[in-house]
Amino acid sequence: MSFRGFLDDLEGSGLMNHVRDPVSPVEEVTERSWGSGPILFDDVSGHKCCLNILGTRDLLARALGIPAEDMVRHLSQIGCQGPVREVDWSSFMENVSQPDLSRLPIMTYFPGDGGPYITSGVVVSRFEDKINACVHRLMVLGKDRLAARLVPGRHTHQLYEAALAKGKEVAVAVAIGVDPLVLMAASTRVPPEMEFCYAAALRGSHVELIALDNGVLVPHAQIVLEGYITTERAPEGPFVDITGTRDLVRQEPVIRLTRMMMCNEPIYHGLLPAGGEHKMLMGVPYEPLIYREVSKVAKVKDVMLTEGGCCYFHAVVQIEKETEEDARRAIDAAIKAHRSLKHVLVVDSDIDIHDPRDLEYALATRMRGDEDIVLYPNVRGSTLDPRSNEGMTTKVGVDATARLDRLWKFQRLTPAGHG
Known part of the structure; x- marks a missing residue:
């Protein structure tokens, strides 16, 4: 199911809460979303935003198309052999521009946060012949710069270390507003380079990928940011993590963006730190x-x-x-x-x-x-x-x-x- 298709399903089933009045992306979205269930804001700095769409086991099971009580047994039987194919076009190519993150409703979730954070972006990285898709928190540093929390030992960090050793950059893309099962696959520990094959196995149908100018393949999304993980580092944090407590401030790699793409009237997906959706995607x-x-x-x-x-x-x-x-x-x-x-x-x-x-x-x-x-x-x-x-x-x-x-x-x- 597509991202918008899943939102339409929630809407049609009466599960989506609507907020139609203007809401600030600075802390007010968190206040209105906390404990609300799936929620759609019509006007966050002039943009539509949704949160909590996978915030419970029932919602995650709904995306999988199975009863919630069968979820663990179902997932334990799925391999990573689903079909993936490359296509030439996606709706996110409808609007292409120079990167300017101030044009997006990126949220500051809690008082004292290091800055606005992208929290639901699937980060697809490529260095030489290796690729990886994962979810990383991304703190906004400027209109075309992000600080990425890369956990040592994880696959994205391995690519970054390999590039750093050669004095090179890692080609990267950030896809926001993707099929919920693609998001789940990118949140799951699978063998290297198998995230999209696993997403296809979860879907029971192929996953389509689109090649960007920097050579990265990305899934269909509402918004795509293209760029490179550089050798530069910057302070990242504070950030409220899954425990509801603050994580450390660390020196993390900087992403330099080169292009920003989005579909007509995109819906931005924000993942509420320490909320149900965060816990479902990180834990389940x-x-x-x-x-x-x-x-x-x-x-x-x-x-x-x-x-x-x-x-x-x-x-x-x-x-x-x-x-x-x-x-x-x-x-x-x-x-x-x-x-x-x-x-x-x-x-x-x-x-x-x-x-x-x-x-x-x-x-x-x-x-x-x-x-x-x-x-x-x-x-x-x-x-x-x-x-x-x-x-x-x-x-x-x-x-x-x-x-x-x-x-x-x-x-x-x-x-x-x-x-």
Whole structure:
């Protein structure tokens, strides 16, 4: 489904909130969007803007065309072999100009932010024969300059380092307002250069790409910015990240823009920092990775990254336990699959992992502190965790499963007709 097609679907289903009065891109969009569900602003500095369009599991499942309860199992079965083809034209080519970011409704989300931020742009990079598509936050430095947060070790950063070693620049494009499944694919850890093939697999149909003057291939989008990641660096931040707390200010690479393109009357997509859409796109793609890894060592039934854990730090793994070692193996496998995990809870198949009360019940009746808690001290976690020390932390696994040798003690009984 196209970006506009998905918005029309939300509109037609009565799920889209409309704001028709003028709204400032400086903090007011955040105030009006926070907790609102999908929202469309008709006038943000004269432009249409949408936020929160993938802000819940139900919305993400809607984009995938599946029931929300089937999402993890569905995603765990999808490979990266979808068809991609190059085409000559896209609607974003209707208006081509010199770059001037002041003409776009780029938002300043919170007081104290380092500046206006592009948050939902799919950044497509190319250096020599290698390409990558990923979502990076981009802080506006001027009308044709952006500071890009590139996480060391990730594929875009690898291309940047390779170019830097040769004194060269990385060709880049930023696509804003793309098919939601292309955005999801760009947010997912897949093998190098397979993001658009994965997007096609998610769609169940081919993804079309358009070649820009700098050699980068981009998907259909509302707005496309073309340019180069330079050898220049600039302070980037502060920025409110997925935890709702401020991330660090760092020296990051500068993108120099050479062209700006957009369709007639484009709709700008803003991704609200620490909002539901941020959490869905950053966290949910790890769930099938955990599911697949745990399935190698136990009979996994379901996986969820909890909302209270920012959909990033806390995993619940539901298994059908066959041996007493299964829960510990599942904990190890989950941490292996998602390196930023901090806490892992393993429960039985009779526990509803989407019900916090049921999870607490499992802790209350099936976990014993001196036997069922596993500590992993002084290991690499995430710098986004405010409690970490430069990314180093202690991880915890909890086995809240029933003991197989005395299952009768853990059987849950309900009155006849209420089971």
